[in-house]
Amino acid sequence: MRRMGSRVFLLAVLWLAASAWSPAQIALSNSSGTETYKLQGEVVNSITGEGIPYVLVTVSSENKQALLTGTDGHFEFAGLRAGRVTVTASKPGFFEDGEQKISNTNKPGRIFVSDRSNGRYAMKGLGVSIEIGPDTVPVTFKLMPEGIITGHIEDSGGEPIERAFIRVEAIVISDGRKLWTQMAGITSREDGTFRIANLHPGRYYVSVHSLTRGRTLEDVNAANPVGYPLSVYYPAAPDRASAAPIDIAAGQRVEIQFALKLQPVFKVSGNVSGQSNVQSVNIRLLSSTGEDLGLPGRFYPADGRFEIQGVPAGNYRLEARGDNRGELPLHVSGTLNGVHVVLRPKTSIPVIIRNEATRAPEMKLENFGPHHGIPISLMAHRSDLEHDFTSTGLEQHSDDGPPALNVEPGKYAVDLSVLYGGVYVQSARYGDIDLLREELIVQPAAPRPIEVVLRDDGANLQIKIAGAERNATSSVVVVPEAAPNQLKVAHVGGDGEGGFVMGFINGLAPGDYKVFAFDSIETMEFRNPEVLKQYNAKAAQVSLTSGMTSNVSVELIHTSQ
Numbered sequence: 001m002r003r004m005g006s007r008v009f010l011l012a013v014l015w016l017a018a019s020a021w022s023p024a025q026i027a028l029s030n031s032s033g034t035e036t037y038k039l040q041g042e043v044v045n046s047i048t049g050e051g052i053p054y055v056l057v058t059v060s061s062e063n064k065q066a067l068l069t070g071t072d073g074h075f076e077f078a079g080l081r082a083g084r085v086t087v088t089a090s091k092p093g094f095f096e097d098g099e100q101k102i103s104n105t106n107k108p109g110r111i112f113v114s115d116r117s118n119g120r121y122a123m124k125g126l127g128v129s130i131e132i133g134p135d136t137v138p139v140t141f142k143l144m145p146e147g148i149i150t151g152h153i154e155d156s157g158g159e160p161i162e163r164a165f166i167r168v169e170a171i172v173i174s175d176g177r178k179l180w181t182q183m184a185g186i187t188s189r190e191d192g193t194f195r196i197a198n199l200h201p202g203r204y205y206v207s208v209h210s211l212t213r214g215r216t217l218e219d220v221n222a223a224n225p226v227g228y229p230l231s232v233y234y235p236a237a238p239d240r241a242s243a244a245p246i247d248i249a250a251g252q253r254v255e256i257q258f259a260l261k262l263q264p265v266f267k268v269s270g271n272v273s274g275q276s277n278v279q280s281v282n283i284r285l286l287s288s289t290g291e292d293l294g295l296p297g298r299f300y301p302a303d304g305r306f307e308i309q310g311v312p313a314g315n316y317r318l319e320a321r322g323d324n325r326g327e328l329p330l331h332v333s334g335t336l337n338g339v340h341v342v343l344r345p346k347t348s349i350p351v352i353i354r355n356e357a358t359r360a361p362e363m364k365l366e367n368f369g370p371h372h373g374i375p376i377s378l379m380a381h382r383s384d385l386e387h388d389f390t391s392t393g394l395e396q397h398s399d400d401g402p403p404a405l406n407v408e409p410g411k412y413a414v415d416l417s418v419l420y421g422g423v424y425v426q427s428a429r430y431g432d433i434d435l436l437r438e439e440l441i442v443q444p445a446a447p448r449p450i451e452v453v454l455r456d457d458g459a460n461l462q463i464k465i466a467g468a469e470r471n472a473t474s475s476v477v478v479v480p481e482a483a484p485n486q487l488k489v490a491h492v493g494g495d496g497e498g499g500f501v502m503g504f505i506n507g508l509a510p511g512d513y514k515v516f517a518f519d520s521i522e523t524m525e526f527r528n529p530e531v532l533k534q535y536n537a538k539a540a541q542v543s544l545t546s547g548m549t550s551n552v553s554v555e556l557i558h559t560s561q
Helices: 002-019 217-221 529-533
Strands: 037-045 056-060 065-068 074-080 083-090 100-102 111-113 128-132 139-145 147-155 165-174 177-187 193-199 202-209 246-248 253-260 263-273 282-286 298-300 305-312 314-321 325-332 336-342 347-356 376-382 394-396 403-407 410-418 424-430 440-442 450-455 459-466 473-480 488-493 500-508 511-518 540-544 549-557
Touching: 037 056, 037 083, 037 128, 056 074, 065 074, 083 139, 147 165, 147 202, 147 246, 165 193, 177 193, 202 253, 246 253, 263 325, 282 298, 282 305, 305 314, 314 336, 325 336, 376 394, 376 403, 376 450, 410 424, 459 473, 459 488, 459 511, 459 540, 473 500, 488 500, 540 549
Parallel strands: 037 139, 111 139, 147 253, 263 336, 347 450, 459 549, 511 549
Antiparallel strands: 037 074, 056 065, 056 083, 083 128, 100 111, 147 193, 165 177, 165 202, 202 246, 263 305, 282 314, 298 305, 314 325, 347 403, 376 410, 394 403, 410 440, 424 450, 459 500, 473 488, 473 511, 511 540
């Protein structure tokens, strides 16, 4: 959020600077030419349709100019030479939310800013390309106003709580997976108030974390100390699962209140072993879902002891991290002594790759190795903790040994693909676990190897996408019915002549598939089978045979609708 704040500050500086100049003064350069043209337009609020005053509009080419819109949102550039220029419109408190593109209208030059975001992060200043000439018509920018959450935090007696940390979380989609991400964070003011801006339309969860309060002499000497809860979700929930979401519309302002009650708190203490460098061990108290609760722990390197003060009753996870890492569950109902955390290195799982070549000499196993590259991509994504988004790939430890997957104990979703055309993964097993269909479960005990079998008699698929737009990119998702977790994604582009585009995918395992074509999958949890299921009616079915090319036609699905 600090990065986003710096962008807003810089934009505000430019906006204020521009407001002190006339359009003629703002022109950065104005090369003379035999013929020049005007570019007129307006910037409007995408929700109300009203013009937005004092928006900074820039035209960039060999001649660069900038000006502010008038009180009605209109602007006009003069002295532009014929050719292609990039136009941007920006103002603090508004989003250029996603890629700017030419609107589907019959009026050339009319543009808008898409209301689709990349995940949920704002992308500012991308601009749109326009051809300047005698036929250029007025243009229109649509900017989306920000959402704002304001509020107040107080104790049970109505006294304001300052320096409490307020966190705003939301779901972001990354490569088809749902991730919980902190979208904003701020501390409360002296009067207990807070204000969080720059929010896109969407659903948010707000929590408050108050680790400090004014301590009296009575507090210091108390036999039974008290403190605030480590985490409270709006309106008064102990975790996100039981919290009430806050839905924000474009330009909406929502006000919320928190009231924190004091409760008994306890000390947790113990020792850490297994650390070679005893000077640095970080002690953290986590929620049961892996959320860092921000309560600092103290480590004593002389004898390996640690202690954490002010822990309310509840269930937690205790993490100690140094050269290695240790973790254990904690149930706190009173003072807890003698907790022992053992630091252990990551589990190193060797990956044995075997081939069943039928015709390709390059499939020989001796051609795979550190000097020729690992032939597969294996990514393990932590799936058992909401707040741990760790993704781990293969590493090559030695010239003569197999690659290895180095992970901590836990549960992982595994993505497997082959880096050579025409080759596919026939099987991948970790003991009794079929990694093409099941998640990888890693225990602290000595690991077994992951065994991967490759074949070179893959099938090919030629895809015809009906309803594709001109010069647009479509996303094709190919799901094997025998191993739906190992789906393939391809991005297909074309001129859309005749209302369709063609795509080609090779190296698929023989079998039955469902084929989907989407106009966009940026914000879709497409790796979740339940999400894809709602589009089954528009999916195409196809059976693939080894070494053969199959053809399939599929209708484009418009997710934006």
